[in-house]
Amino acid sequence: MTEVFASLMGGFATAAQPVNLFVAFVGVLVGTIIGMLPGIGPINGIAILIPITFALGLEPTAMLILFAGIYYGSQYGNSISTILLNVPGTASSVATALDGYEMAKQGRGGPALAISAIASFVGGTLSVIGLMLFAPLLARWAISFGPAEYFVLMIFTFTTLSALTGRHFVKGLVSTALGLGVAMVGLDVTNVARFTFGQMRLFDGFDFVVVTIGLFAVSEVLVLVEGTRRGEAALLKMGRVMITAKEFTSSIWVMVRSSILGFAVGVLPGAGATIASFMAYTVEQRLVDRHSTFGTGDHRGVAAPEAANNAAVSGALIPLLTLGIPGSGTTAVILGALLALNLSPGPLFLTRNPDLFWSLVASMYIGNVMLLVLNLPLVGVFVRILLVPRWVLVPTVVVIAYVAVYSATSSSFDLLAMTAFGVIGYFMRKMHFPLAPVILAVVLGPLMEINFRRALSLSDGDYGIFASSPLVLGLWALVVVSLLLPLVFRRRRPAVAEAPERPEA
């Protein structure tokens, strides 16, 4: 325990350096704005910033602090548009709308925003404690993972994410398969050119940033264009951004329980913030909703999902950092950025880069305080941004996305590819093919094949290596469980399916 404390103090020393404080602030601020605005979301925010941070030559520590700040900051911002406009930026805020928008309709938008900011703070802060304590433990355990274990673990990640996002398991699997196909374009580990059609510029394959911004941001532009014919949503009056002491005390245990639940769910691959928020809402509804006020503007119905979806973010960082396996689209993009910097997250990541890990943890404590301080008094200012008309906002997003990619690659071809992925993404969204599995597969695909080939090299081509250890067999059992999940969830998840076009971040 003293060891943890000493490391954490070291982390605070690094995180308190002016550069790192500044990027943490920029991260949570940009995250809040990005989470609030339609059409951007954390996954695009991070994807767009990757080429920019590379061009700026930012330190890996500062970069990770920045991306994490955007990631959890966006959950705060998301709740603003959810509560006041009933427009959840990502699926993880849909549960918040159930009571948050009801409260806003009754003129209690301010209290709803306040409780959501406080719940987010509680979820964010409690879960960082979990990150701090459990990440080193998992890393120690994961050292025994060989290539065969990694290969099966990746299959497990793909099947759970496919099972849990979107409405149809088969479509999730199709998305995963398409992502794996995209990942195969280019030279493989033995320098064989695959699916390049003799084009030199395809030899490096498609950059995951190009695929991500195309699939998510460009497709969102098209969705918004389609929506122009439907008129803009009206902003509701907020009232004072405060809650009473009674409201606070009645929801404190809701927040604590939901934080723990959200953190635990966030650690699981594929589940993440969306499932966490819905589970927290359902659990609290059973536990505290004695007068059936959930769904009619109960502040506890806002506290539960908001604490859970923020806690899930720290949870999701655990498999990312200790196994190198992201469980969602956004963490996949962060993994891609770390890999591009030659930092490969995995069991040895924490022991090799203790400074990086502990400053990230410390920065998350600081960042959550910043968010609370920013959100309670300044929410009125943020809300103004929601009033920026679509015809200014959307072209601005387009320009930023295209210029960010161009500045990194100086390639018109990449911009064309990005546009093509955008059109494909639009049609996939229309037909309910989830997009997050595509990105996960694009980033993990090459690693999966490398581990597969390495395992077979070790065993001289004997496929028995994929069933040789108890650990591998246990992981296969998890794969089977994840394949059965859709059968259980099919009847029980009508609510999540309400927002088919909201991307999973």
Add this chain to the structure above:
Amino acid sequence: MTDRLSGLVLLAFSLWFGVLAWNLPRSFFSDPTGSRAFPLALAVLLTLLALHLLLRPSHTLVVWPDRAAWPALGITIVTLIAYALLLEPLGFVVATVIVFTALALVFRAALPKAAVAAVGATVALYLLFGIVLELYLPTGEAFEGWFR
């Protein structure tokens, strides 16, 4: 119905992908898997998934854009392609003003307002990207002569 359609498209795609994969080099002694196994396995998986969509489609209701939205979508896609192609020859400033205005018009802004906003946003983004962040922004091949 749309599931059957997407199943059909995916089936065609996976067969094509499979043919390409089949023609990749075979494995050799030191590398038992080879470059071909993974793509071939993927082609098989995708074919099975496509057949599932084709033969057992789900009853999802797909809300397609109404008739008025299709031209707007088409114009947007053309504008985005134009941006990708024009950024180098026209440079950041000119290309961005044109594309910003066009997209603002798609979102039903009045032309004068759209043009003013486009110029303002272009200048602001030029300052942010070009000056503050010092990113590389194309000056435009068409104007290179002017600056020499």
